[in-house]
Amino acid sequence: MEQKKNELSILLPVYNTVCTGFVRQLQAIAEETGIEYEIIVADDASTDTSCVEQNSQINQLAHCRYIIKEVNSGAAATRNFLARQSRYPWLLFLDCDMQLPGPQLLTRYLAPLDAPVVMGGISFGGDTEELRSNLRYRYETAEAPNHTAEMRQQRPYQSFRSCNFLIRRDTMLSCPFDERFRKSGYEDVMLGKQLKQQHIGIAHIDNPVLMTDYETNEDYVAKVERSLQTLYEFRSDLKGYSRLLTLADGIHLGIVRHCITLLHRLWGSAMRRNLCGQNPNLTVFKLYRLGYYLSIKN
Numbered sequence: 001m002e003q004k005k006n007e008l009s010i011l012l013p014v015y016n017t018v019c020t021g022f023v024r025q026l027q028a029i030a031e032e033t034g035i036e037y038e039i040i041v042a043d044d045a046s047t048d049t050s051c052v053e054q055n056s057q058i059n060q061l062a063h064c065r066y067i068i069k070e071v072n073s074g075a076a077a078t079r080n081f082l083a084r085q086s087r088y089p090w091l092l093f094l095d096c097d098m099q100l101p102g103p104q105l106l107t108r109y110l111a112p113l114d115a116p117v118v119m120g121g122i123s124f125g126g127d128t129e130e131l132r133s134n135l136r137y138r139y140e141t142a143e144a145p146n147h148t149a150e151m152r153q154q155r156p157y158q159s160f161r162s163c164n165f166l167i168r169r170d171t172m173l174s175c176p177f178d179e180r181f182r183k184s185g186y187e188d189v190m191l192g193k194q195l196k197q198q199h200i201g202i203a204h205i206d207n208p209v210l211m212t213d214y215e216t217n218e219d220y221v222a223k224v225e226r227s228l229q230t231l232y233e234f235r236s237d238l239k240g241y242s243r244l245l246t247l248a249d250g251i252h253l254g255i256v257r258h259c260i261t262l263l264h265r266l267w268g269s270a271m272r273r274n275l276c277g278q279n280p281n282l283t284v285f286k287l288y289r290l291g292y293y294l295s296i297k298n
Helices: 020-033 049-060 076-087 104-110 135-147 148-156 169-174 187-197 217-233 243-249 254-276 282-297
Strands: 007-014 034-043 064-068 089-093 115-120 123-124 163-166 203-205 209-211
Touching: 007 020, 007 076, 020 034, 020 049, 020 104, 020 282, 034 076, 049 064, 049 089, 076 089, 076 169, 089 169, 123 135, 135 217, 135 282, 163 169, 187 217, 217 243, 217 254, 217 282, 243 282, 254 282
Parallel strands: 007 034, 007 089, 034 064, 115 203, 123 209
Antiparallel strands: 089 163, 115 163
């Protein structure tokens, strides 16, 4: 039976990011809904003392806590830590570098829905003229039709992402994030698999947070490379839950693999320069990711 969602813990992992404004927005939205709530921010041992100093102001806000962890343990462990610190039966996890759509973020999550996990999604915006040379903006907006609530619901577990989701506290404690994932990337995909294995239902709804602040092309490419290294490390665990992994595993002919890795060895640097430049090409991006992953395997 659906539990009434009138008590909510809003949980934010943070690292080297000032989130006081974000917390104040959440506080105002929560007050408007009239629910019992708390907002907990867990700082994963930030190295930027200015961020820590500014975020410490959160402790002065009603129903809000800012907790500084002594050791950096990664996003997965930090989200588990937040779940243990929470007190209410429903948990809303949000990434604090997003923009909030308004009061509907909470009202849509608080609507009756017979599912222990609900994912709202993410949308991408910003000044299109300014962002036309940004690789991540180009990639995410091109992929957006594949990530509507309707499309996500077709593959509910493979489509799970951790930037914006609601979960029952008892579910989170019984099925936590896998803390072997110390770097960001694929820890949420792994949780999707664990939820499926435990037969825990996921509902996907149209309730996105908005991304408008994007990494530089060079930072994004480096981030993708780190995530591909994580994908390779956990390839056995994530089989069937990553489109890139499925594509790579589907290349059975050794000569094809050899050609792709040879192409990456010969032209990978040139591809990377394109991706880090002012006119990144999405086809080059897809080829670079596949070549980079297969080069790790070889």
